[in-house]
Amino acid sequence: MRVNQLTISNLRNLKNPTLSFSPQLNIIYGPNAAGKSSLLEALYILGNGRSFRTSKHNKVINDDNQDITVFAKLESSGASHKLGFNRKRNGETAIKLNGEIVKRLSTLAKLSPVQILSPEQYDLLIKGPGARRKQLDWGVFHVEHSILSTWQKCHKILLQRNQLLKRKAPYSDVSVWDKQLVNLSQQVTQLRQAYCDKINPLFSQFAKAFIQQADCHLELYPGWSDKDDIGLAELYKSQFEKDKQLGFTQSSIHKADLKFLLARNKKAGDYLSRGQQKLLITAFKLAQLKAMQEYGQQSPLFLMDDIGAELDANHQTQLLDLLAQQPVNQQIFITCVHLAPLKPLIEQYDQVKMFHVEHGQVEEVSSNAMVI
Structure with missing residues:
Protein backbone atom coordinates (compact mmCIF):
# COMPACT_ATOMS: atom_id res chain seq x y z
CA MET A 1 0.00 0.00 0.00
CA ARG A 2 1.38 3.39 -1.00
CA VAL A 3 -0.15 6.87 -1.24
CA ASN A 4 1.40 8.78 -4.13
CA GLN A 5 -0.67 11.95 -3.94
CA LEU A 6 -3.09 13.38 -1.41
CA THR A 7 -5.53 16.31 -1.60
CA ILE A 8 -7.15 17.52 1.61
CA SER A 9 -10.09 19.93 1.77
CA ASN A 10 -11.56 21.65 4.83
CA LEU A 11 -9.84 19.46 7.44
CA ARG A 12 -9.18 21.42 10.64
CA ASN A 13 -6.73 24.30 10.02
CA LEU A 14 -5.02 22.86 6.92
CA LYS A 15 -5.01 25.16 3.91
CA ASN A 16 -6.32 22.54 1.48
CA PRO A 17 -2.95 21.12 0.36
CA THR A 18 -2.21 18.76 -2.51
CA LEU A 19 0.91 16.74 -1.73
CA SER A 20 3.05 14.12 -3.45
CA PHE A 21 4.82 11.67 -1.17
CA SER A 22 7.92 9.52 -1.12
CA PRO A 23 7.17 5.79 -1.38
CA GLN A 24 9.47 5.28 1.62
CA LEU A 25 10.03 7.99 4.23
CA ASN A 26 8.07 11.21 4.71
CA ILE A 27 8.97 13.68 7.47
CA ILE A 28 6.44 16.33 8.53
CA TYR A 29 7.88 18.95 10.87
CA GLY A 30 6.96 22.29 12.35
CA PRO A 31 5.94 23.95 15.63
CA ASN A 32 3.26 22.63 17.93
CA ALA A 33 -0.36 23.18 16.85
CA ALA A 34 0.79 23.91 13.29
CA GLY A 35 -1.32 21.16 11.66
CA LYS A 36 1.17 18.27 11.46
CA SER A 37 -1.14 15.76 13.16
CA SER A 38 -4.00 16.89 10.93
CA LEU A 39 -2.07 15.69 7.90
CA LEU A 40 -1.71 12.24 9.49
CA GLU A 41 -5.36 12.43 10.44
CA ALA A 42 -6.28 12.76 6.75
CA LEU A 43 -4.23 9.67 5.90
CA TYR A 44 -5.86 7.77 8.75
CA ILE A 45 -9.35 8.79 7.60
CA LEU A 46 -8.46 7.49 4.15
CA GLY A 47 -8.11 3.98 5.59
CA ASN A 48 -10.70 4.05 8.37
CA GLY A 49 -13.37 6.62 7.57
CA ARG A 50 -12.79 8.27 10.96
CA SER A 51 -10.23 10.20 12.95
CA PHE A 52 -7.76 8.71 15.42
CA ARG A 53 -7.95 11.88 17.54
CA THR A 54 -11.69 12.21 18.16
CA SER A 55 -14.92 10.25 17.77
CA LYS A 56 -16.78 13.46 16.89
CA HIS A 57 -16.46 13.97 13.14
CA ASN A 58 -17.67 17.59 13.39
CA LYS A 59 -14.46 18.51 15.20
CA VAL A 60 -12.45 17.42 12.16
CA ILE A 61 -14.30 19.76 9.79
CA ASN A 62 -12.99 23.33 9.50
CA ASP A 63 -15.30 25.77 11.32
CA ASP A 64 -16.03 27.71 8.13
CA ASN A 65 -17.13 24.68 6.08
CA GLN A 66 -19.78 21.98 6.05
CA ASP A 67 -17.76 18.95 4.98
CA ILE A 68 -14.30 17.47 4.56
CA THR A 69 -12.87 15.68 1.54
CA VAL A 70 -9.78 13.51 1.33
CA PHE A 71 -8.75 12.35 -2.14
CA ALA A 72 -5.79 10.12 -2.91
CA LYS A 73 -3.98 8.51 -5.79
CA LEU A 74 -2.58 5.30 -4.40
CA GLU A 75 -1.23 1.87 -5.20
CA SER A 76 -2.54 -1.24 -3.49
CA SER A 77 -1.83 -4.90 -4.26
CA GLY A 78 -0.02 -3.93 -7.46
CA ALA A 79 -2.82 -1.77 -8.90
CA SER A 80 -3.34 1.99 -9.12
CA HIS A 81 -6.48 3.53 -7.65
CA LYS A 82 -8.20 6.85 -7.06
CA LEU A 83 -9.96 6.97 -3.70
CA GLY A 84 -12.13 9.79 -2.38
CA PHE A 85 -13.82 10.23 1.00
CA ASN A 86 -16.30 12.96 1.92
CA ARG A 87 -18.15 13.53 5.18
CA LYS A 88 -20.68 16.24 5.95
CA ARG A 89 -21.51 17.76 9.32
CA ASN A 90 -24.75 15.78 9.49
CA GLY A 91 -22.73 12.55 9.31
CA GLU A 92 -23.56 11.75 5.70
CA THR A 93 -20.63 9.95 4.10
CA ALA A 94 -19.69 9.39 0.46
CA ILE A 95 -16.88 7.14 -0.76
CA LYS A 96 -15.75 6.77 -4.35
CA LEU A 97 -13.22 4.29 -5.67
CA ASN A 98 -12.09 4.86 -9.26
CA GLY A 99 -15.25 6.88 -9.85
CA GLU A 100 -17.60 4.21 -8.49
CA ILE A 101 -19.66 4.69 -5.32
CA VAL A 102 -18.59 2.47 -2.42
CA LYS A 103 -21.02 1.76 0.41
CA ARG A 104 -18.87 -0.10 2.93
CA LEU A 105 -16.11 1.36 5.09
CA SER A 106 -14.45 -2.05 5.05
CA THR A 107 -13.47 -1.31 1.45
CA LEU A 108 -11.26 1.50 2.77
CA ALA A 109 -9.63 -0.81 5.28
CA LYS A 110 -8.85 -3.46 2.67
CA LEU A 111 -7.54 -0.99 0.11
CA SER A 112 -5.59 1.40 2.31
CA PRO A 113 -4.68 -0.13 5.68
CA VAL A 114 -3.14 2.23 8.21
CA GLN A 115 -1.15 1.51 11.37
CA ILE A 116 -0.59 4.42 13.73
CA LEU A 117 1.58 5.14 16.74
CA SER A 118 0.39 8.30 18.46
CA PRO A 119 -0.11 9.78 21.94
CA GLU A 120 -3.76 8.67 21.77
CA GLN A 121 -2.61 5.04 21.56
CA GLN A 298 0.84 -6.07 2.39
CA SER A 299 2.40 -3.12 4.18
CA PRO A 300 0.05 -0.60 5.77
CA LEU A 301 0.89 3.07 5.92
CA PHE A 302 2.85 3.48 9.15
CA LEU A 303 2.07 6.81 10.81
CA MET A 304 4.02 8.09 13.83
CA ASP A 305 2.70 11.23 15.43
CA ASP A 306 4.86 13.48 17.60
CA ILE A 307 7.61 10.92 18.05
CA GLY A 308 9.88 13.22 20.05
CA ALA A 309 7.25 14.01 22.70
CA GLU A 310 6.54 10.43 23.75
CA LEU A 311 9.88 8.57 23.75
CA ASP A 312 13.13 9.52 25.44
CA ALA A 313 16.27 9.96 23.32
CA ASN A 314 17.58 6.42 23.90
CA HIS A 315 14.35 4.64 22.97
CA GLN A 316 13.73 7.07 20.14
CA THR A 317 17.09 5.94 18.71
CA GLN A 318 16.07 2.29 19.11
CA LEU A 319 12.84 2.91 17.27
CA LEU A 320 14.57 4.80 14.47
CA ASP A 321 17.07 1.94 14.09
CA LEU A 322 14.19 -0.49 13.64
CA LEU A 323 12.53 1.81 11.12
CA ALA A 324 15.74 1.93 9.12
CA GLN A 325 15.41 -1.84 8.70
CA GLN A 326 11.91 -1.68 7.21
CA PRO A 327 11.26 -3.25 3.77
CA VAL A 328 11.71 -0.88 0.82
CA ASN A 329 7.98 -1.03 0.07
CA GLN A 330 7.02 0.22 3.55
CA GLN A 331 5.77 3.81 3.44
CA ILE A 332 6.36 5.77 6.65
CA PHE A 333 5.08 9.17 7.82
CA ILE A 334 6.61 10.83 10.89
CA THR A 335 5.67 14.13 12.52
CA CYS A 336 8.13 15.97 14.74
CA VAL A 337 9.00 19.41 16.04
CA HIS A 338 12.77 19.08 15.61
CA LEU A 339 14.56 17.37 12.72
CA ALA A 340 17.92 16.77 14.38
CA PRO A 341 16.97 13.49 16.15
CA LEU A 342 15.76 12.07 12.83
CA LYS A 343 18.97 12.78 10.94
CA PRO A 344 20.38 9.21 11.35
CA LEU A 345 17.13 7.76 10.01
CA ILE A 346 16.93 10.19 7.09
CA GLU A 347 20.46 9.25 6.06
CA GLN A 348 19.44 5.59 5.81
CA TYR A 349 16.84 6.24 3.09
CA ASP A 350 17.30 6.89 -0.61
CA GLN A 351 13.84 8.37 -1.07
CA VAL A 352 12.90 10.97 1.52
CA LYS A 353 10.47 13.87 1.35
CA MET A 354 10.17 16.61 3.95
CA PHE A 355 7.21 18.86 4.59
CA HIS A 356 7.20 21.96 6.76
CA VAL A 357 3.87 22.87 8.36
CA GLU A 358 3.05 26.21 9.96
CA HIS A 359 -0.36 27.81 10.55
CA GLY A 360 -1.95 25.05 8.47
CA GLN A 361 0.21 25.76 5.43
CA VAL A 362 2.12 22.70 4.17
CA GLU A 363 5.23 23.24 2.06
CA GLU A 364 7.50 20.59 0.63
CA VAL A 365 11.16 21.31 1.45
CA SER A 366 14.14 19.96 -0.45
CA SER A 367 16.04 17.51 1.77
CA ASN A 368 19.28 18.43 -0.05
CA ALA A 369 18.83 22.06 0.89
CA MET A 370 17.94 21.34 4.49
CA VAL A 371 20.32 22.23 7.28
CA ILE A 372 19.58 19.68 9.97
Whole structure:
Protein backbone atom coordinates (compact mmCIF):
# COMPACT_ATOMS: atom_id res chain seq x y z
CA MET A 1 0.00 0.00 0.00
CA ARG A 2 1.38 3.39 -1.00
CA VAL A 3 -0.15 6.87 -1.24
CA ASN A 4 1.40 8.78 -4.13
CA GLN A 5 -0.67 11.95 -3.94
CA LEU A 6 -3.09 13.38 -1.41
CA THR A 7 -5.53 16.31 -1.60
CA ILE A 8 -7.15 17.52 1.61
CA SER A 9 -10.09 19.93 1.77
CA ASN A 10 -11.56 21.65 4.83
CA LEU A 11 -9.84 19.46 7.44
CA ARG A 12 -9.18 21.42 10.64
CA ASN A 13 -6.73 24.30 10.02
CA LEU A 14 -5.02 22.86 6.92
CA LYS A 15 -5.01 25.16 3.91
CA ASN A 16 -6.32 22.54 1.48
CA PRO A 17 -2.95 21.12 0.36
CA THR A 18 -2.21 18.76 -2.51
CA LEU A 19 0.91 16.74 -1.73
CA SER A 20 3.05 14.12 -3.45
CA PHE A 21 4.82 11.67 -1.17
CA SER A 22 7.92 9.52 -1.12
CA PRO A 23 7.17 5.79 -1.38
CA GLN A 24 9.47 5.28 1.62
CA LEU A 25 10.03 7.99 4.23
CA ASN A 26 8.07 11.21 4.71
CA ILE A 27 8.97 13.68 7.47
CA ILE A 28 6.44 16.33 8.53
CA TYR A 29 7.88 18.95 10.87
CA GLY A 30 6.96 22.29 12.35
CA PRO A 31 5.94 23.95 15.63
CA ASN A 32 3.26 22.63 17.93
CA ALA A 33 -0.36 23.18 16.85
CA ALA A 34 0.79 23.91 13.29
CA GLY A 35 -1.32 21.16 11.66
CA LYS A 36 1.17 18.27 11.46
CA SER A 37 -1.14 15.76 13.16
CA SER A 38 -4.00 16.89 10.93
CA LEU A 39 -2.07 15.69 7.90
CA LEU A 40 -1.71 12.24 9.49
CA GLU A 41 -5.36 12.43 10.44
CA ALA A 42 -6.28 12.76 6.75
CA LEU A 43 -4.23 9.67 5.90
CA TYR A 44 -5.86 7.77 8.75
CA ILE A 45 -9.35 8.79 7.60
CA LEU A 46 -8.46 7.49 4.15
CA GLY A 47 -8.11 3.98 5.59
CA ASN A 48 -10.70 4.05 8.37
CA GLY A 49 -13.37 6.62 7.57
CA ARG A 50 -12.79 8.27 10.96
CA SER A 51 -10.23 10.20 12.95
CA PHE A 52 -7.76 8.71 15.42
CA ARG A 53 -7.95 11.88 17.54
CA THR A 54 -11.69 12.21 18.16
CA SER A 55 -14.92 10.25 17.77
CA LYS A 56 -16.78 13.46 16.89
CA HIS A 57 -16.46 13.97 13.14
CA ASN A 58 -17.67 17.59 13.39
CA LYS A 59 -14.46 18.51 15.20
CA VAL A 60 -12.45 17.42 12.16
CA ILE A 61 -14.30 19.76 9.79
CA ASN A 62 -12.99 23.33 9.50
CA ASP A 63 -15.30 25.77 11.32
CA ASP A 64 -16.03 27.71 8.13
CA ASN A 65 -17.13 24.68 6.08
CA GLN A 66 -19.78 21.98 6.05
CA ASP A 67 -17.76 18.95 4.98
CA ILE A 68 -14.30 17.47 4.56
CA THR A 69 -12.87 15.68 1.54
CA VAL A 70 -9.78 13.51 1.33
CA PHE A 71 -8.75 12.35 -2.14
CA ALA A 72 -5.79 10.12 -2.91
CA LYS A 73 -3.98 8.51 -5.79
CA LEU A 74 -2.58 5.30 -4.40
CA GLU A 75 -1.23 1.87 -5.20
CA SER A 76 -2.54 -1.24 -3.49
CA SER A 77 -1.83 -4.90 -4.26
CA GLY A 78 -0.02 -3.93 -7.46
CA ALA A 79 -2.82 -1.77 -8.90
CA SER A 80 -3.34 1.99 -9.12
CA HIS A 81 -6.48 3.53 -7.65
CA LYS A 82 -8.20 6.85 -7.06
CA LEU A 83 -9.96 6.97 -3.70
CA GLY A 84 -12.13 9.79 -2.38
CA PHE A 85 -13.82 10.23 1.00
CA ASN A 86 -16.30 12.96 1.92
CA ARG A 87 -18.15 13.53 5.18
CA LYS A 88 -20.68 16.24 5.95
CA ARG A 89 -21.51 17.76 9.32
CA ASN A 90 -24.75 15.78 9.49
CA GLY A 91 -22.73 12.55 9.31
CA GLU A 92 -23.56 11.75 5.70
CA THR A 93 -20.63 9.95 4.10
CA ALA A 94 -19.69 9.39 0.46
CA ILE A 95 -16.88 7.14 -0.76
CA LYS A 96 -15.75 6.77 -4.35
CA LEU A 97 -13.22 4.29 -5.67
CA ASN A 98 -12.09 4.86 -9.26
CA GLY A 99 -15.25 6.88 -9.85
CA GLU A 100 -17.60 4.21 -8.49
CA ILE A 101 -19.66 4.69 -5.32
CA VAL A 102 -18.59 2.47 -2.42
CA LYS A 103 -21.02 1.76 0.41
CA ARG A 104 -18.87 -0.10 2.93
CA LEU A 105 -16.11 1.36 5.09
CA SER A 106 -14.45 -2.05 5.05
CA THR A 107 -13.47 -1.31 1.45
CA LEU A 108 -11.26 1.50 2.77
CA ALA A 109 -9.63 -0.81 5.28
CA LYS A 110 -8.85 -3.46 2.67
CA LEU A 111 -7.54 -0.99 0.11
CA SER A 112 -5.59 1.40 2.31
CA PRO A 113 -4.68 -0.13 5.68
CA VAL A 114 -3.14 2.23 8.21
CA GLN A 115 -1.15 1.51 11.37
CA ILE A 116 -0.59 4.42 13.73
CA LEU A 117 1.58 5.14 16.74
CA SER A 118 0.39 8.30 18.46
CA PRO A 119 -0.11 9.78 21.94
CA GLU A 120 -3.76 8.67 21.77
CA GLN A 121 -2.61 5.04 21.56
CA TYR A 122 -0.41 4.88 24.64
CA ASP A 123 -3.29 4.31 27.07
CA LEU A 124 -4.14 0.97 25.48
CA LEU A 125 -3.00 -1.04 28.52
CA ILE A 126 -5.15 0.85 31.02
CA LYS A 127 -8.21 1.49 28.85
CA GLY A 128 -11.18 -0.85 28.83
CA PRO A 129 -11.08 -4.04 26.74
CA GLY A 130 -12.94 -2.41 23.83
CA ALA A 131 -9.88 -0.48 22.61
CA ARG A 132 -7.64 -3.57 22.83
CA ARG A 133 -10.26 -5.74 21.13
CA LYS A 134 -10.55 -3.22 18.29
CA GLN A 135 -6.77 -3.19 17.79
CA LEU A 136 -6.70 -7.00 17.87
CA ASP A 137 -9.43 -7.29 15.24
CA TRP A 138 -7.65 -4.73 13.05
CA GLY A 139 -4.67 -7.06 12.97
CA VAL A 140 -6.76 -10.19 12.40
CA PHE A 141 -8.69 -8.54 9.56
CA HIS A 142 -5.53 -7.61 7.68
CA VAL A 143 -4.22 -11.16 7.89
CA GLU A 144 -7.56 -12.91 7.34
CA HIS A 145 -10.34 -10.79 5.78
CA SER A 146 -12.97 -13.51 6.39
CA ILE A 147 -13.25 -12.52 10.05
CA LEU A 148 -15.35 -9.49 9.12
CA SER A 149 -18.31 -11.39 7.62
CA THR A 150 -18.14 -14.02 10.37
CA TRP A 151 -18.05 -11.32 13.06
CA GLN A 152 -21.00 -9.51 11.46
CA LYS A 153 -23.12 -12.68 11.33
CA CYS A 154 -22.26 -13.40 14.94
CA HIS A 155 -23.19 -9.85 15.94
CA LYS A 156 -26.62 -10.11 14.27
CA ILE A 157 -27.44 -13.38 16.01
CA LEU A 158 -26.27 -11.98 19.33
CA LEU A 159 -28.58 -8.99 18.90
CA GLN A 160 -31.47 -11.34 18.19
CA ARG A 161 -30.66 -13.42 21.27
CA ASN A 162 -30.45 -10.33 23.46
CA GLN A 163 -33.81 -9.08 22.21
CA LEU A 164 -35.39 -12.39 23.23
CA LEU A 165 -33.71 -12.20 26.63
CA LYS A 166 -35.11 -8.70 27.20
CA ARG A 167 -38.59 -9.99 26.31
CA LYS A 168 -38.14 -12.78 28.90
CA ALA A 169 -38.64 -15.42 26.20
CA PRO A 170 -38.43 -19.10 27.24
CA TYR A 171 -35.20 -21.01 26.71
CA SER A 172 -36.77 -23.04 23.89
CA ASP A 173 -36.97 -19.83 21.84
CA VAL A 174 -33.48 -18.65 22.72
CA SER A 175 -31.78 -22.02 22.21
CA VAL A 176 -32.70 -21.92 18.51
CA TRP A 177 -30.09 -19.16 18.08
CA ASP A 178 -27.48 -20.68 20.36
CA LYS A 179 -26.24 -23.35 17.96
CA GLN A 180 -25.43 -20.75 15.28
CA LEU A 181 -23.99 -18.36 17.85
CA VAL A 182 -21.68 -21.03 19.27
CA ASN A 183 -20.42 -22.03 15.83
CA LEU A 184 -19.72 -18.47 14.71
CA SER A 185 -18.20 -17.48 18.06
CA GLN A 186 -15.78 -20.38 17.80
CA GLN A 187 -14.80 -19.36 14.27
CA VAL A 188 -14.07 -15.77 15.33
CA THR A 189 -12.13 -16.98 18.37
CA GLN A 190 -10.07 -19.40 16.29
CA LEU A 191 -9.08 -16.59 13.92
CA ARG A 192 -8.21 -14.31 16.83
CA GLN A 193 -6.16 -17.04 18.50
CA ALA A 194 -4.33 -17.89 15.28
CA TYR A 195 -3.36 -14.23 14.95
CA CYS A 196 -2.15 -14.10 18.56
CA ASP A 197 -0.01 -17.18 17.90
CA LYS A 198 1.57 -15.41 14.93
CA ILE A 199 2.20 -12.08 16.61
CA ASN A 200 3.35 -13.31 20.04
CA PRO A 201 6.95 -14.17 19.05
CA LEU A 202 7.28 -10.82 17.26
CA PHE A 203 5.84 -8.94 20.22
CA SER A 204 8.15 -10.67 22.68
CA GLN A 205 11.14 -9.86 20.48
CA PHE A 206 10.32 -6.15 20.27
CA ALA A 207 9.38 -5.95 23.97
CA LYS A 208 12.75 -7.41 24.94
CA ALA A 209 14.51 -4.85 22.74
CA PHE A 210 12.65 -1.90 24.25
CA ILE A 211 12.19 -2.71 27.94
CA GLN A 212 14.37 -5.78 28.50
CA GLN A 213 11.28 -7.84 29.36
CA ALA A 214 12.01 -11.15 27.67
CA ASP A 215 8.85 -12.78 28.98
CA CYS A 216 6.24 -10.28 27.77
CA HIS A 217 3.45 -12.06 25.95
CA LEU A 218 -0.11 -11.66 24.75
CA GLU A 219 -3.03 -13.82 25.83
CA LEU A 220 -6.50 -13.92 24.31
CA TYR A 221 -9.51 -13.92 26.61
CA PRO A 222 -12.27 -15.17 24.27
CA GLY A 223 -15.13 -13.39 26.05
CA TRP A 224 -16.17 -16.16 28.42
CA SER A 225 -14.70 -18.31 31.17
CA ASP A 226 -15.14 -22.06 30.88
CA LYS A 227 -13.23 -23.35 33.91
CA ASP A 228 -15.10 -26.65 33.96
CA ASP A 229 -14.54 -27.20 30.23
CA ILE A 230 -18.22 -27.74 29.50
CA GLY A 231 -18.18 -25.90 26.16
CA LEU A 232 -19.87 -22.70 25.06
CA ALA A 233 -23.21 -24.38 24.24
CA GLU A 234 -23.58 -25.72 27.79
CA LEU A 235 -22.36 -22.41 29.16
CA TYR A 236 -25.20 -20.59 27.39
CA LYS A 237 -27.68 -23.08 28.80
CA SER A 238 -26.35 -22.82 32.36
CA GLN A 239 -26.26 -19.01 32.21
CA PHE A 240 -29.68 -18.60 30.63
CA GLU A 241 -31.60 -17.54 33.74
CA LYS A 242 -28.96 -14.97 34.68
CA ASP A 243 -28.80 -13.74 31.06
CA LYS A 244 -32.57 -13.32 31.07
CA GLN A 245 -32.41 -11.40 34.33
CA LEU A 246 -29.69 -9.11 32.96
CA GLY A 247 -31.28 -8.78 29.53
CA PHE A 248 -28.10 -9.59 27.60
CA THR A 249 -25.68 -12.43 26.89
CA GLN A 250 -22.83 -12.52 29.41
CA SER A 251 -20.51 -14.77 27.40
CA SER A 252 -19.73 -13.36 23.97
CA ILE A 253 -16.97 -12.54 21.49
CA HIS A 254 -17.91 -8.91 22.13
CA LYS A 255 -16.44 -9.23 25.62
CA ALA A 256 -13.11 -10.59 24.39
CA ASP A 257 -9.90 -8.96 25.56
CA LEU A 258 -6.24 -8.99 24.59
CA LYS A 259 -4.17 -9.30 27.74
CA PHE A 260 -0.63 -7.91 27.94
CA LEU A 261 1.19 -10.09 30.45
CA LEU A 262 4.57 -10.28 32.16
CA ALA A 263 6.18 -13.23 33.95
CA ARG A 264 3.80 -15.31 36.08
CA ASN A 265 0.89 -13.82 34.13
CA LYS A 266 1.05 -10.43 35.83
CA LYS A 267 -0.89 -7.72 33.98
CA ALA A 268 1.58 -5.35 32.39
CA GLY A 269 -0.61 -2.31 33.06
CA ASP A 270 -0.46 -2.99 36.81
CA TYR A 271 3.33 -3.28 37.06
CA LEU A 272 4.96 -1.15 34.36
CA SER A 273 5.64 2.56 34.69
CA ARG A 274 3.95 5.02 32.35
CA GLY A 275 7.12 5.20 30.26
CA GLN A 276 7.42 1.41 30.07
CA GLN A 277 3.78 1.14 29.03
CA LYS A 278 4.47 3.48 26.10
CA LEU A 279 7.40 1.31 25.06
CA LEU A 280 5.32 -1.86 25.31
CA ILE A 281 2.62 -0.38 23.08
CA THR A 282 5.34 0.68 20.64
CA ALA A 283 6.56 -2.94 20.62
CA PHE A 284 3.01 -4.15 20.01
CA LYS A 285 2.42 -1.77 17.11
CA LEU A 286 5.72 -2.78 15.50
CA ALA A 287 4.80 -6.45 15.94
CA GLN A 288 1.45 -5.84 14.22
CA LEU A 289 3.23 -4.06 11.37
CA LYS A 290 5.66 -6.96 11.01
CA ALA A 291 2.86 -9.54 11.15
CA MET A 292 0.97 -7.83 8.35
CA GLN A 293 4.12 -7.65 6.23
CA GLU A 294 4.83 -11.35 6.77
CA TYR A 295 1.35 -12.89 6.85
CA GLY A 296 -0.93 -10.29 5.27
CA GLN A 297 1.46 -9.81 2.33
CA GLN A 298 0.84 -6.07 2.39
CA SER A 299 2.40 -3.12 4.18
CA PRO A 300 0.05 -0.60 5.77
CA LEU A 301 0.89 3.07 5.92
CA PHE A 302 2.85 3.48 9.15
CA LEU A 303 2.07 6.81 10.81
CA MET A 304 4.02 8.09 13.83
CA ASP A 305 2.70 11.23 15.43
CA ASP A 306 4.86 13.48 17.60
CA ILE A 307 7.61 10.92 18.05
CA GLY A 308 9.88 13.22 20.05
CA ALA A 309 7.25 14.01 22.70
CA GLU A 310 6.54 10.43 23.75
CA LEU A 311 9.88 8.57 23.75
CA ASP A 312 13.13 9.52 25.44
CA ALA A 313 16.27 9.96 23.32
CA ASN A 314 17.58 6.42 23.90
CA HIS A 315 14.35 4.64 22.97
CA GLN A 316 13.73 7.07 20.14
CA THR A 317 17.09 5.94 18.71
CA GLN A 318 16.07 2.29 19.11
CA LEU A 319 12.84 2.91 17.27
CA LEU A 320 14.57 4.80 14.47
CA ASP A 321 17.07 1.94 14.09
CA LEU A 322 14.19 -0.49 13.64
CA LEU A 323 12.53 1.81 11.12
CA ALA A 324 15.74 1.93 9.12
CA GLN A 325 15.41 -1.84 8.70
CA GLN A 326 11.91 -1.68 7.21
CA PRO A 327 11.26 -3.25 3.77
CA VAL A 328 11.71 -0.88 0.82
CA ASN A 329 7.98 -1.03 0.07
CA GLN A 330 7.02 0.22 3.55
CA GLN A 331 5.77 3.81 3.44
CA ILE A 332 6.36 5.77 6.65
CA PHE A 333 5.08 9.17 7.82
CA ILE A 334 6.61 10.83 10.89
CA THR A 335 5.67 14.13 12.52
CA CYS A 336 8.13 15.97 14.74
CA VAL A 337 9.00 19.41 16.04
CA HIS A 338 12.77 19.08 15.61
CA LEU A 339 14.56 17.37 12.72
CA ALA A 340 17.92 16.77 14.38
CA PRO A 341 16.97 13.49 16.15
CA LEU A 342 15.76 12.07 12.83
CA LYS A 343 18.97 12.78 10.94
CA PRO A 344 20.38 9.21 11.35
CA LEU A 345 17.13 7.76 10.01
CA ILE A 346 16.93 10.19 7.09
CA GLU A 347 20.46 9.25 6.06
CA GLN A 348 19.44 5.59 5.81
CA TYR A 349 16.84 6.24 3.09
CA ASP A 350 17.30 6.89 -0.61
CA GLN A 351 13.84 8.37 -1.07
CA VAL A 352 12.90 10.97 1.52
CA LYS A 353 10.47 13.87 1.35
CA MET A 354 10.17 16.61 3.95
CA PHE A 355 7.21 18.86 4.59
CA HIS A 356 7.20 21.96 6.76
CA VAL A 357 3.87 22.87 8.36
CA GLU A 358 3.05 26.21 9.96
CA HIS A 359 -0.36 27.81 10.55
CA GLY A 360 -1.95 25.05 8.47
CA GLN A 361 0.21 25.76 5.43
CA VAL A 362 2.12 22.70 4.17
CA GLU A 363 5.23 23.24 2.06
CA GLU A 364 7.50 20.59 0.63
CA VAL A 365 11.16 21.31 1.45
CA SER A 366 14.14 19.96 -0.45
CA SER A 367 16.04 17.51 1.77
CA ASN A 368 19.28 18.43 -0.05
CA ALA A 369 18.83 22.06 0.89
CA MET A 370 17.94 21.34 4.49
CA VAL A 371 20.32 22.23 7.28
CA ILE A 372 19.58 19.68 9.97
